[in-house]
Every structure is written in structure tokens, then in C-alpha cells.
Amino acid sequence: MDPQQLRTFVSVVDHRSFSLAARALGYTQSAVSQHIAALEADLDTPLVTRRPVAPTEAGVRLLEHARPLLLRLDAARADIARLRQVHPGRLTLACTPGALTPAVAHAVVRLRTTSPRLAVSVRTCGRGEAVEAVLTGTADLALVDGAAAPSDPLPLPDAGPLTAFAIAQEPLAVLLPATHPLAGRPALRLADLAAARWIEAPDAAVPLSHLRAAAQTDGFGHQLAYAGGDMRGLGTLVAAGGGLTTAALPAARHVPGVAAVPISVPRIVHRVEVLQPRSSTGPAAELSDILRPSQ
Structure with a gap:
């Protein structure tokens, strides 16, 4: 699973909208749709219904994994960044x-x-x-x-x-x-x-x-x-x-x-x-x- 596709999936579920997720992420709506389609193809199951926008049963299950996975990826990035960080006066x-x-x-x-x-x-x-x-x-x-x-x-x-x-x-x-x-x-x-x-x-x-x-x-x-x-x-x-x-x-x-x-x-x-x-x-x-x- 691609982390960026996971991030897009979480944003779509949180906003209940492809267009609002695109705005929040700085993508086009077409790019958001492509990310969701690629993730669904990877997992071979629908993850989000389109009208209304909501997670499917598989999407709810994926969401339970996606949030902690993305958090740990961000944590890993921050942990590595601290090794080279020059501490400012703050x-x-x-x-x-x-x-x-x-x-x-x-x-x-x-x-x-x-x-x-x-x-x-x-x-x-x-x-x-x-x-x-x-x-x-x-x-x-x-x-x-x-x-x-x-x-x-x-x-x-x-x-x-x-x-x-x-x-x-x-x-x-x-x-x-x-x-x-x-x-x-x-x-x-x-x-x-x-x-x-x-x-x-x-x-x-x-x-x-x-x-x-x-x-x-x-x-x-x-x-x-x-x-x-x-x-x-x-x-x-x-x-x-x-x-x-x-x-x-x-x-x-x-x-x-x-x-x-x-x-x-x-x-x-x-x-x-x-x-x-x-x-x-x-x-x-x-x-x-x-x-x-x-x-």
C-alpha cells in the first residue's frame, strides 16, 4: 500500500467529500479519485461509496490501520530529522x-x-x-x-x-x-x-x-x-x-x-x-x- 494513497483515503473519509479532500491535500479532484481507485485495485475491494461519500465495511477496517500507520510514518520522519536538527532558540x-x-x-x-x-x-x-x-x-x-x-x-x-x-x-x-x-x-x-x-x-x-x-x-x-x-x-x-x-x-x-x-x-x-x-x-x-x- 502506498502511504500517499492511504493519506488520501483518510482525508476523503474525514471530509466525506472528494473535492474537499483534494482542496485539503492540494491535489486535483481527479488525482484524489485516482489514488482511491489505485488503493481499491491494490486491495481488490471497494473502500469508499461515492453517493454519499462514506467508507465501506472494508474501508472502516482499513481506517483502523491507516491512522496509526500514517502516524508512525510521520513519527519515523520526525525521529530521523531530530538527529540532524540544529536547535534554534525556541x-x-x-x-x-x-x-x-x-x-x-x-x-x-x-x-x-x-x-x-x-x-x-x-x-x-x-x-x-x-x-x-x-x-x-x-x-x-x-x-x-x-x-x-x-x-x-x-x-x-x-x-x-x-x-x-x-x-x-x-x-x-x-x-x-x-x-x-x-x-x-x-x-x-x-x-x-x-x-x-x-x-x-x-x-x-x-x-x-x-x-x-x-x-x-x-x-x-x-x-x-x-x-x-x-x-x-x-x-x-x-x-x-x-x-x-x-x-x-x-x-x-x-x-x-x-x-x-x-x-x-x-x-x-x-x-x-x-x-x-x-x-x-x-x-x-x-x-x-x-x-x-x-x-
């Missing part, structure tokens, strides 16, 4: 919202103090996007947060050749409205809340699928989804009765109108990890050293 960080802690901010400022000409760019994004940014070289480091057992790594998307280490670990809490009957409890069992109404906020909080896995039970349904990364915005929805969510206990205690109750069972913590390339050097390596806990 540093790009990709952070999930909960990973941009005061300790991280102080580390960035400390690096800027020692390297005053260094231009630092920080952007917040989801976990998958943060991992992908470092893999493909659009970010030098990623800082990601999530929930895990005290001795387990974070459940992240395929990080390929990246290495990771933890820089912070705090108790994980459930956020409830301050008037909720359980708000005064000293601790809560996660499984006891499986039937409650939750808010799905995969970037600002622990994804509900991770809570199901941690509690080893079904449930944790939601009728409200929050796509932002602002913890106060999410807390406002909790305070209004929109549903429950989770956060690191210290941060959750400062959300107005919300009670933060630690989770006692299972043993689960909120962790922040640094993801970096194996060949990390220059400002990225300096910041990594600053963030790494002393042994």
Missing part, C-alpha cells in the same frame, strides 16, 4: 489542561531566566493530540495528565519511541455540587457512583472509559459532554447539576460551588507525566531535567 510544549501545573509554569520560567533569548510556546490540547505532537515533531515535549493506579503508567495512545516519566502525583477526587448529599463524605468508592450522571470531559478530566476500567464495572453514563480544557468552566457545569467529574484533589478544592471528595477504592491517583523523544537535546532536554524529580 521550545514548543504540548500540555493537557490538567498538566499545566504551577510546578510546570515555574520550571518554564526558570528555563527562560537562564536562557533569556529562548522563545517558548505552550499550547493546551487533548492527550492524543499531545502525544501526536511530540511524535510528529510539532512539539518538543508533551506534558500529559490522567488517572492510574499508583504504580502504573498513564493509559495513553501509542507513544511509539517516546519515553515518559512522572513529575507529579496527587489523590484523585470526584467533583460534586456543594449541595449534593455525598458532598460531606470523607471519601467515596468509585463503583458506587457508576449509576450517577457524569459529564464526559476527556481533555479536562479523566475519560469515562478509564473510570469504567478502574472501577471494573459498566455505567458512568453521560448526557452532557464538555470539549473545553478550562477546569473552572467544567466546575460551573458540575455546580449547576450537570453531572459529576474528576480532578486532582488540590486543584479541585479551588473550584467555586463544588465539593471535592477523594476516591478511596480503587487506589487511583492523578498523575502528570513528561513525554519526550529518546534523542531529546537542547532546550527540551534542559526543561526535562528541571522537571525530573530528584532521586
Whole structure:
């Protein structure tokens, strides 16, 4: 399979249009049609219906392979490029919202103090996007947060050749409205809340699928989804009765109108990890050293 044909196929499926995919890729519509036809001939099966434009059953199956394959190809290109890279005076960080802690901010400022000409760019994004940014070289480091057992790594998307280490670990809490009957409890069992109404906020909080896995039970349904990364915005929805969510206990205690109750069972913590390339050097390596806990 030709990688460029795979890339064209993914773009056609994402845009549900041959013409929009052509515009996004900078091709003619005829070239896009030729790529899809060649890929279908290679695999000897239709991959995309034309009216409407949608993946066939085989196309859906191919899509499951195509995205990680293309990501790993981009990662390989970025990994090789780092070997010959001359490090400019810039540093790009990709952070999930909960990973941009005061300790991280102080580390960035400390690096800027020692390297005053260094231009630092920080952007917040989801976990998958943060991992992908470092893999493909659009970010030098990623800082990601999530929930895990005290001795387990974070459940992240395929990080390929990246290495990771933890820089912070705090108790994980459930956020409830301050008037909720359980708000005064000293601790809560996660499984006891499986039937409650939750808010799905995969970037600002622990994804509900991770809570199901941690509690080893079904449930944790939601009728409200929050796509932002602002913890106060999410807390406002909790305070209004929109549903429950989770956060690191210290941060959750400062959300107005919300009670933060630690989770006692299972043993689960909120962790922040640094993801970096194996060949990390220059400002990225300096910041990594600053963030790494002393042994």
C-alpha cells in the first residue's frame, strides 16, 4: 500500500467529500479519485461509496490501520530529522489542561531566566493530540495528565519511541455540587457512583472509559459532554447539576460551588507525566531535567 494513497483515503473519509479532500491535500479532484481507485485495485475491494461519500465495511477496517500507520510514518520522519536538527532558540510544549501545573509554569520560567533569548510556546490540547505532537515533531515535549493506579503508567495512545516519566502525583477526587448529599463524605468508592450522571470531559478530566476500567464495572453514563480544557468552566457545569467529574484533589478544592471528595477504592491517583523523544537535546532536554524529580 502506498502511504500517499492511504493519506488520501483518510482525508476523503474525514471530509466525506472528494473535492474537499483534494482542496485539503492540494491535489486535483481527479488525482484524489485516482489514488482511491489505485488503493481499491491494490486491495481488490471497494473502500469508499461515492453517493454519499462514506467508507465501506472494508474501508472502516482499513481506517483502523491507516491512522496509526500514517502516524508512525510521520513519527519515523520526525525521529530521523531530530538527529540532524540544529536547535534554534525556541521550545514548543504540548500540555493537557490538567498538566499545566504551577510546578510546570515555574520550571518554564526558570528555563527562560537562564536562557533569556529562548522563545517558548505552550499550547493546551487533548492527550492524543499531545502525544501526536511530540511524535510528529510539532512539539518538543508533551506534558500529559490522567488517572492510574499508583504504580502504573498513564493509559495513553501509542507513544511509539517516546519515553515518559512522572513529575507529579496527587489523590484523585470526584467533583460534586456543594449541595449534593455525598458532598460531606470523607471519601467515596468509585463503583458506587457508576449509576450517577457524569459529564464526559476527556481533555479536562479523566475519560469515562478509564473510570469504567478502574472501577471494573459498566455505567458512568453521560448526557452532557464538555470539549473545553478550562477546569473552572467544567466546575460551573458540575455546580449547576450537570453531572459529576474528576480532578486532582488540590486543584479541585479551588473550584467555586463544588465539593471535592477523594476516591478511596480503587487506589487511583492523578498523575502528570513528561513525554519526550529518546534523542531529546537542547532546550527540551534542559526543561526535562528541571522537571525530573530528584532521586
